[in-house]
Structures are given as structure tokens and as C-alpha cells.
Amino acid sequence: MVDVRLNATINGRKVSRDAKPHLRLLDFLRDDLNLTGNKEGCGAGECGTCSVFVDGVLMKSCLMPVAKAQGAQIDTIESLAKSGELSVLQKAFHKAGASQCGYCIPGMVMAATAALRANPFADREEIKERLGGNICRCTGYQKIFDAVELARDVQNGRVPATALLETDTADGEVIGKNVRRIDAPSKVSGRLKYAGDMTMPGMLHVQVLRSPHAHARIVSIDTSAALAIAGVESVITSADVPGKDGFGVFVHDQPIMARGKVRYVGEAIAAVAAEDALTAKRAVAAIKVVYEQLAPVFDPDEAMLQGAPVVHDYAPDNITKHIPIRVGDVEAGFAESDLVIEESYSTQAIEHAYLEPEAGLAYVDHDDVVTVVSPSQNITHHRHMLARIIDKPISKVRFIMSPVGGGFGGKEDMIYQGMLALLAMKAMRPVRLVYTREESIISTAKRHPSRTTLRMGVMRDGRIKALAMRMVCDGGAYGLSTEGVMRKAAILAAGPYNIPNVRIDTYGIYTNNTPSGAFRSFGALQTQFATESQLDIIAERLGLDPFEIRRINAMRDGATTHTKQTLGSVSLMRALDAAEQASGWEAGAPTVRGGTRGDLGHDDVRPSVTLGTRFAATGTQEAAE
């Protein structure tokens, strides 16, 4: 290997040092120079968390071999507030509430800086276009646009710099005020350390061997060749688990590494701790696994049929969980109805796509406490499960929740922390694991894909008499949160409406697909998509305004829910009124009246996007236009 002798100016300082030739600029900055402000979100130039200036031009440092930086002037997020004083843009991000998890923010601040350098008077539409290479998963971008506009106006003197300061709470009242986020300064400056930014002395790097098969028996695992590689410290498989293996939110059906068989592509089989990530990667490739293929099942409806392959022995029907809700007599309700509509809906699996891929460190401390530092959304529960898995009292297991670079439910599962703990115990050295984006996508939970049949019976005046819903969800290979998702989906399925006759059945099913798990809105999104779509179908048939049909059926104060709970105050009518008024909704039945309605295109609607707003601004083209 021929090192690259790199001479560059980085954040104003001359740097002259050797770098491995395969490093990307991002690796060099983060690993060799410990400039961890810019992040790695995808490694493929698709997210912008790694954006840095190269000779004044913003570039994605994950797409740049380090040798390309030869002689260049590189400025990272750390350069913007080098004096300790945040830049105007950083202050504007703080003020506008533009950072949430913060993981995209260093790159986003860089992109915004580049945008205002390119055009200090860029309007909101041009700002959007110039930020088009940076993904944010938390904010919905609105507050980011607000921040860039605020910074632009402060820089141009159109707004005083005091607009960047804290909201006045001189009256002592702080509830209900837009107090600036206390975590924002560390996020906009890149100072906050996420788990993947942390290191410990003597730390080993972990890589994971994953299943290429969806359903297969593991005949044997031979790790000897991996262990023979210089620099490899430890290799673990399920055979190394000292206690009772198994995690999950409701059923503990998932071993921390595949035990006996694999149930989905990407399932962890073994993990290696080595002196560096490349060595660990080579060791993973040297592990030999003999599989015996088993018939897989990928479709949840097929999985429920007699004779289907069984994913878990404890659930021979492949049903992870069925949740029933029963009110009144639905068949009688349909019989009484003036109109009965039945439709089918489906929703797809989606990925949480938090910008921070999973990462964690583990070590055994001086008191023999096994400690895991990771962006876990549930350290309390993880501690309970890990204690059982590694056969230690709870007092000897410690979880520290590192700043979470986006979760959305996807970091509730103890997917990798068990491997980290085992390796730390085996190596008796700190270990760190950082997932690649691809690893994160293929091996962690998704939103449950669903298939729903919904039958609703209504009276001519719009009153719902009966609702029957059956939803089958693909829970994938392991239980994770499936049971809870099915429960929440069912409880909320019929919507906030008074319906005398209800029959709801939700089924979470095991298959050999990527496991489904917790995801923001937890089943309620799937069921209410069906119910709220169907209400509009019915409203059209009955000639009712969509607000009207909902008001006719709306739960009011003191309503009884479909689980027979009596509610106190019910704010649904207030929400309906508020949305109707704010949008200036023009009443009418939903009869494809977009072409004639008069409430479109108000001031609070954004313009339609056509790329190229910058042409008007910079005049690079077409005097004719």
C-alpha cells in the first residue's frame, strides 16, 4: 500500500501527513484528523451529511478520494465557528428551530452557507433548490428554509441581528414560548458527539457477518480462518451467549445472532472485533458458514395458509399477534345501512432512514459493569434484556443513551447492542460498531406493510352504522414491536367516530422478510389511511362535504371509544373547525371538483416547483426569457 502524502490547508491550518490511498476525504477528516463534525449518513453522495468546502466549492466528502484534496483548501463545519462565535447562519438555525436530531445539520449548515455565498439574495425557492443535495429526515425542511431566509435578511441588513436572540421571557413565563433549543449550538457547530463520533483508547472495530439467505438452517460455522488473521481480537457467534438468548419488545424471539437457523437476509450470524475496520471486514469474509436451505415464505397471506413454512416453532400458524375489537353486531349494522362500501387498501414497507446509521460502543468498566453506549430509544428495556442474555445481575449492566440522530421507532430494538456487549466481554477491550447505510437498511426494522379490507355501512344522512376491517401485516422474521403495532392499529382503526357496530381484526404475521417494527404512528397510520380514504368515497356517494361527514360522526366530549373507554374532553370538533377555517376550505362534496373550486392557490401555498429558479436570478441563460 502506497500512502498518499497529503499537503492541504484544513480549516486554515497547514496539514501534511500520510493517508492510506483508499481513504475518502471524509474518512481522513473524521478518523485521521478527528474532525467529526461532518457525518457519514449514506456513503454514496445521497444525503449531504458530509458536505465540506474544497477550495471554496461545496462537495460531498464521501465521494472524494483523499488524494483529490492534494493542495486544496478544505473547510469543514468546524471552520464556521472557529472563534467560538457561531456564524449568522448557525445562529439563525438555532433561532428558527432548524435542528432536530442534528445529524444532517452540519452538512445542511454547509449547504446553506454555500447557497447564500452563491446568491446572497436567494429567495426561498432558490434556497430549496440549492439545498437539494442534503436530506433531512426530522424537520420537514420548513424551519431550515426559515433559518436560511432569516440569515439572509440579517446579512443583508433587512432584519436586525437582534432577531437571532432568545425570545424575551422577562415576564418569567417560559411555557408557551419559543425558547431556543438548548442542544442546538452543539448541533449547528458539529460539536455534538454521536456514538459513531466517539472513540476510546484501545478500541477495537466491529464488523458483522450477515445471512445471504432468507431461510436456512445453519449446519456449521467455522471461524478459525478469521481468528488466524493478524489484528483480529475476537469472533463471536450465538454459541458465545452465556445466558438466555432472545430480545424483542413483546416476545423475546430474536437471538442476538442467528441461532440454529437464519430467518431473513441480513440477519447477523457472527461478529468480529479487530484492530481496524478493514481487518474486521476481511475476517468476516473469512468465516465459513454451511447452510441448508429451507423453504422460505415471503407473503403474509400465504404464511397463514396450512402447510406454509414455519418461521418460528412456537408459532406454527406464523401468527405473531391477532388483535380483535368488537362492538355491537356489525352484520346487523350493515343490514340496516342505506349504503355499504367495501374497498381494499395496502401500504408498503418503509425505512426510518434516520440520517444517523446505528452505532455503538461497549466496554467493561472497573466494576465489571458491562456498559453499552448507543443511540437506543429504550435503554431501560435494553438493560433488562441484555442482563438476561449475558447472565448478569441488572446492576452489572449499564446502558448510556448517546445523542440519537433520528429514531422514529427504528432504534427501539436491541439489534446490535448485544453483539457489542459480548465482544467487549470477550476481548476485555472497548469495541465500536458503526453500521453502513446499506447495513442499516437491510438489517433493521421497517414499517409494517399492510393489506386491509374495509367495509363500511352508512345511512343516507351520513351516519356510520357499521365498520368491519381486517388488516394483515407482514411482521417479517422477528416479533420486535409487531404485537404492539397490531394493538394500536386496531384500537384506533375506526377513527374518532361514534360507530355502534365495529369489528376489527389486525394480524401480524411472521415471514422471511426483513422484520417490521416500531415506526412513528405505529399501525395507526395504516388503518386510518383506509378509514379516512373511505370516508371521502362515501361522502362523494352521499353528496356530503368531507368535513360534514366527519362532523356527523365525530366523537364529542364524553364519547365512548371502540374499546369501551369513556373519554373526557374530545377536541376533534375544534381540530376540524380550525383546519377548515385556516385553509379557507370551500365546502362541497368530494366530486373531483379541483378544476372548479375557488379555494386554491392562497398565499399560504407554495409555488409549484420547476427547477431552474437560479436562471432568473443569475441570468446565465436566455436573454429571450
Add this chain to the structure above:
Amino acid sequence: MARKRGRGMAACWYGIARTATVDRAAAWAEIDDGGSAKIVTGVTEIGEGILTVLAQIAAHEIGVKPEHVVIGDNDTARAPEAAHAGASRQTYMIGNVVALASREARKRLVDVMAGMWDVAAETIRTGNGEIWAENTNHRISMGEAVACAKNRGVVPIGSATFGTDTTAIADGKDGDGSGRPWQAYVFGCQVAEVEVDTVTGEVQVLAVWAAHDVGRAVNPQGVEGQIEGGIVQAIGQGLMEDYQLKDGHASTSGFAKYILPTSLDVPRVNSIIIEDPDPIGPLGVKGIGEPAMVPTIPAVMNAIYDAVGVRVFNLPATPEKILLAMREKARRETMATQAAE
């Protein structure tokens, strides 16, 4: 017209905190030297803004400025159980318990000062870093008050636990699902305005008006942030995101193939915050993280129908799906017209 616009709406409801089980959380509070406050609880920021919310709540309850509140580490060995960062429960569970712990710490301090000043504890007020007794000239800084307390051997601390009065639901084999899954419910409604490009089938969501009950908005900007983020995630699911497997193998394993909304794919979001206070918790707060996402997809699908007369039953509503559905609709309408002639 090549670009057709339409509007749709949808409502939602949601339960706050863990479902059909008893939820609980605990916190410690200390009014520290110099009049700052220290809060320790076992959960941290996942981006929703909980640290700021907790600082505001502690500041409000104790009477200090939010910037003088320190939130301690989230560590199972160093902090009381707060359980998970999910279920739209952070402001509700942790916010309420921090309020209770802060009240207890404040009460310790107030009791000392009431004794010193020889006034009834109820007449003592705190705020903005000061403590005073109504209708007297007793007024000192919180820092001075803490020093007074410590001189009397009192460290002004508090601790609290907050649990929900909830039950499992009857979801066994012959169950009817009855039970009390949550003690706090929220409701919401969204209107979406879309533009459908009938040449390409692309849908642009131009605006969403989102009205959501949050109980009580501790930080309105943070609430808006949750609504805006939730809506955009829902638009991702509604229009473009699709994790695809073939025989168990993902064909969308990177961000080049797994398509997420960019800055050019998002609507203007107009949030309307509704405050219908929770009567059970000490603060009236509820939650917003998840419910914000629920009505968006049906509102957008209803709007697409309003614009071009096609309804997408199978998500996501990709340009291809929309355009082919429009062609199919046109074909059916032509056939119907021909049949009628």
C-alpha cells in the same frame, strides 16, 4: 390543463404514551448552588426537542431561567427510569414527572424561606431566578435562597414518579378489545393542496394545513417542528418511499434507490396548535410526535382524487401509478360514452 390542482382533508386520533399497559417515568430535581436547576432522568433527545421542553418545564416550576437548567445524563446506572423515547410520550410522561420533581424541590426551598421570613409558604413566589414573598419586601435571588437553605442543612431536592391509570385491552382469543389503553387522547385534522402533473403523473403537495390538539404547547416552535417533520415523512410514504424485497433480498438498500423527500418535494406546512389541556397530568400537556403523521396520507390521496379523479388504494402514489390510473379512467369513460351512444 397539464397541471391540475385539488384539495383533500382527513382527521385523526391518537393515544399518548404506551399502549394498553401502565406507563411510568421518574425524575430527580435539585435546585443547585447559584440558583440553577439540575434535572436527572433516564432519557435523552432523539431530536424532538425534549431537552428544551424539560428545561422550560423545570424553569417554570422552580422559577429560574431555562438556560440555567442542566439536564443530567441518560444512563441506566445514574438516572431513574424514564423508559423509552417513543409512543409520543416524552412531553407527557417525562414532562409531567419533571414538573412534579421540580415542585417538590421548590417546596423544600420555599419551606425554608417561609420559616426564615416568617410568612406562609403559599405567599411565596418564584420566577426569573428570584424568590419573594407577596406583599412584603422579602425578595432575594434563587442563588441566595439556596445558600440559605444549605446553611440550615437543607439541600433543595425533589423526586417524583408519574404513572398512568391505564389497563390492558381484552385482546385474547374471544376478547372484544375493551379496556383503557390510554388516559390522554389527541385529535387532529389536516387539509392538503396538491398539484398533479398530468404529463408525468407527478404529485406535488403544495400546502398542508395541520390542526392538532397537543394539550398544552410548551414550545410552539418545537410542536410545529414535529408537525412539519411528521407531514413530510408521511408524504415520503404516500408518494415515493418503497422498501422493496425480492425473495427476501432488498433492492433498495441504499439512498440512491430508497428515495426520500428532498427540499424540493415538501409542502408549505401551516400549523394550527390546539390546546385542550389534559386534566390528569400536572401540566395539561399531551403529545404530538406521531399523530402529526396520521392524517397526511389520506388527505393527500383525497386531494389527488379531487384533482384528477383517481384514487390510490395501494401506496405509494408514484407518478406511474397516477398516470396509468388516469389513462385507465379515461379509457373506461370513453367506453361508457360509446356504450351509451
Add this chain to the structure above:
Amino acid sequence: MLICDEYLTPASLDEAFAAMERHRGRYRVVAGCTDTLPWAREGRAGDVEIPVLIDVTKIPELNERQIGDKRVRLGAATPIQRFLDDAALGRAMPAMPRCAVWFADDQIRAQATLGGNVVNASPAADATPCLEAHDAIVELASAKGSRSMPLREFITGPGKTQLAEDELVTGFECDALAGFGGSFEKVGHRRSLVISVVCLAVMVKLDRDGRTIEDTRLAIAGIRPVPRRLREIEDHLRGKRLTGELLEEAADMPLDLVQSRSRQEYRRDVVRGFLVRGLIAAAKRAGASPDALTQELEAAYG
């Protein structure tokens, strides 16, 4: 992960050829690296070990730009962003800036090169149809000498070109089309950083009155193994009076353009609409007489 033992950055063509000779069979030529690095990841090529990477972006010949009255010569290492920053270039290649705003994002455009986009020979490459519309000639060089060939012959299939093992693409010679109005129509699944499902480059030159089509260039990609020039449509339009009927007629020509295996019906529909939309936009930018095209037509396709 892309693993190499050596990363070379030759400063001249001779140095590059010498390195290629020295490391024969063990090297890969790279330019912007914006596709090579994502390629070497899980789900695509996975971990790739290539002993030597030879980065050609510092070679002066590959960074040249000459704009003449008839022809434009661009070095292969020209970054896509240059079409947005360089006004003279934008005038000579009027669809290219429109293409460039759709090309990946601001940052990748600064790294990604024209030569890389062509050599990758992706069926969905955005810049290639534009070059095709300019009758681009690909210039190739090796230690033995140089040669050139039309772009349409150079790209032979998805990921396949006539580039010989010891050769480099050094540049492109293209028609200078100042005075044409340009447009670039593209659809994917979102509006930034997106792979084309269909993309179309259109250029139109009108007479002084803005009523007659003097010349036009069209090329399409995303719908077949290699980009395709639409000469039949150009021939149909050339010399004719600019009307909505003419544009629709052109769009309705039965050319059976869509050869992709997926989304055929969808792509056919989009192609038709894009042809009319792209021609309208290009004609307007070429100075179409305000009464040449009706508002109804613009509303129906715009």
C-alpha cells in the same frame, strides 16, 4: 468499500499512459468518482479491491474548453457544474444548463465529469442525450495515438462503450448551437438527486419572426439501452411553421421509442407529453412569436 493500494494523479497524458502501461490489468481510470465510490458498496459491487486507481482529472487536456462558431470542444474532465457557471458555454449548448440543474445536485455536479457520465454509459445518464443532440464526437487517446468517433457509435449498450483497455476519453467535440432555445424534461420519483425514468433534451431554432422552425435537435434517454437521437422528428419539424398541431403531430409519430423492460406504458405516455412540452419550452426560449402557440396548448402541456 473501494480498496486500492495506490492512487495516482497523473499530471499529463503521457504520465497517465505510462501508468496505465505499468499497471496493465490492475488499474481503473477514475475521474469525478461520484459513481465509482457508490458503485463499490453493498447492494451494488460490494467491496472492491482494485490495486491502482488512476485519476485523470488533473490532466490539462481533459480540462480544456474551446467555443468556436461551429464547434465546441470540451475536455472529458469538464465538471457538469460548468454548464451553469459558464455563460458562454450555456449559450453554445442551450439545453445543457437545463440538464445540469436536474443533474444530481449542486455538490455532485461540481465533482462529476462529462466524460464520466458518458463512459458509464448508463441508460439513464442525463448529459448523454444532450451531447447526442449536439452530434458529439468522442475523442479518444492512447499511448499509440488518438482517434475519434460519433457518440452514438461510442456507446454500445448499458455500461458498454468502444473504449479500448489502453484508452482514455480526452474530450468531446460538439456542434455549437448558439441561437437555439433549449429545454430538458426529466421525470423520476422526486425533484432533486434523482435518476431519470425519462429524460429528453430539446433544442429549437426559429426564424427571425419566431414562426418557422429552422432547425431542431432532440434526443431522449432513460427509455432504452442507449440514448437515441430523434432525427425522424427533427426532419418532420424542420422548415415547418411552428404550431401546436405540428408539435402534437411530431409527438404522435409512431417511433416505438420505449425499449425498457419496465414501465413501458408509462414511459410511452410521458415521452409523448415531454415531446410537446419540451418543444414548447425550447421554442419559447428561442423567441417564438407570442401568437404562434396558443395558450390552450401551453396549458395542456406546460
